[in-house]
Amino acid sequence: MRRLLALVLVLAATGAAPSAQARVLAPAGPNPTFVITGHGWGHGVGMSQYGAYGYAQHGFTYPKILVHYFPGTDLGTAAGKVRVLLSSGTRKLTLGSTDAFTVRDGSGAVHDVSAGTYTLTAAMKMKVDGAQKVQALAGPLLFQPGTSALTLGRRYRGAIQLDVDGGKLRAINLVGLEQYLYGVVPSEMPYTWAPEALKAQAVAARSYALATKRAGAFDVYKDTRSQVYLGLDHEKPSSNAAVDATAGKVLLYDGAVAKTFFFSTSGGRTASAEDVWGTAVPYLVSVPDPYDTISPYHTWGPFPFTGAKLGRTLHLGGAVTDVRTTLNSSGRVTTLTALTANGERPVEGAKLKTALGLRSTWFSVGVLSLTAPTGPIVYGSTTRLTGVARGIRPVELQQRTDGDWALVAGLKAAKDGSIAVAVKPAVTTQYRLVTGTVAAAAARVAVAPLVRLTPPRTPRELLGFIRPIIPGATVAIQRQQGTAWVTVMSTTVDDAGRFDAQFQLTAGTYRARVAPGHGLVPGVSPVLLVSVS
Structure with missing residues (x-):
């Protein structure tokens, strides 16, 4: 049997996907799929690293790059040392060097230490001054390198101080600012990037x-709580040259060193500190970032979520049935309001980013859903699919009978995001809305055969036909008895799609029921009232 499906598309209207704040939107509909797409990676405040790389590729020098991202700042100079927390809260640490080095104990005495590795605990015992036995040293201990760098998991420039904090060991790297940057710059930006x-x-x-130094025993962390610092082994000639070429240079605002936040990718525009953290900073404002497009994270997604998954992930106590977002002046999401069976539940944009593993708070939430009629349609008739493609472009309609999904047509939603599509399937068919790699839940349109009885010419037969023609299909002639239908005769369909049931008719209400398979659900004829005189 041929399974060709005719399709008629009826679009409610055409137009671009609207923003949640601009107009009234169509409700999400049953069983929606929420599609999150976004821009950028990171908090968005300050210098976009990919954007800076793009500016450098277009011939901008580093002073011009910096003043773009930090307007109102000036280049100045500063110097100093940095105390970097390497480790804390551990019971033992292993430190050493490939050459002899020294350690100064808490009393000020300096001891010679042979090349090798030494494991220390809070007791601060180790071999020094050529002794064969370990001896306890008064803390804190300050290890100074000889001709080779000290190693504590990694090799580090400068000295390393060990002390006891809360009964556990703590290691702090005391290093010059420029040498510290040798280990930071290639850890935060690819060393192969443009020199500027x-x-x-x-x-x-x-x-x-310098601007974010902590008070206390150390100044900065070695990780993203401050800046990633991977030590001597991670240094590269290109990044060291960049540090040397800018030696001592800092950005100043009103004479103070500026907090020059940076991040991976803006998505096309940076965010202001006021929008992200609630406090306005004159030089941390939203600026355009035209060359950020080189980043693989300039645009990301789509990431699909069912309402049930959103509800579970966000701990909302039930499935999400619809959402709306509130944006700040930088275009980032400040709040997502989720509609559930228990009412509306607000979720902060930053918390949503963390919970869903998104790359930034610059995102939008589109909605895809499709609804089919609840009951079967009769072969040869047209039915209407209703749906929502809200905040999503492009969208296409796909269909499947018993094989692979196939494209039906591209769709444009109405201004409110609604879609109405008239379809005329020849067999039971599944339909779904798709955008990119994301597919919404399928909607099934069941198709029953067209079955008709003709008024009897004699009291000894009932004639009828079905469409489509399915030769050999069994036809059950049924008579109503009370509220039940009882089969009183069976026959089959001929090659012309007709059937002829030969039996003695009695007065009553009859119908024909056909369950032909071939992609069709059972169908019944309209009832036929038979009177026998």
């Missing part, structure tokens, strides 16, 4: 380190 981008990174990292 690396120089901009060096100045931003230098400024950030």
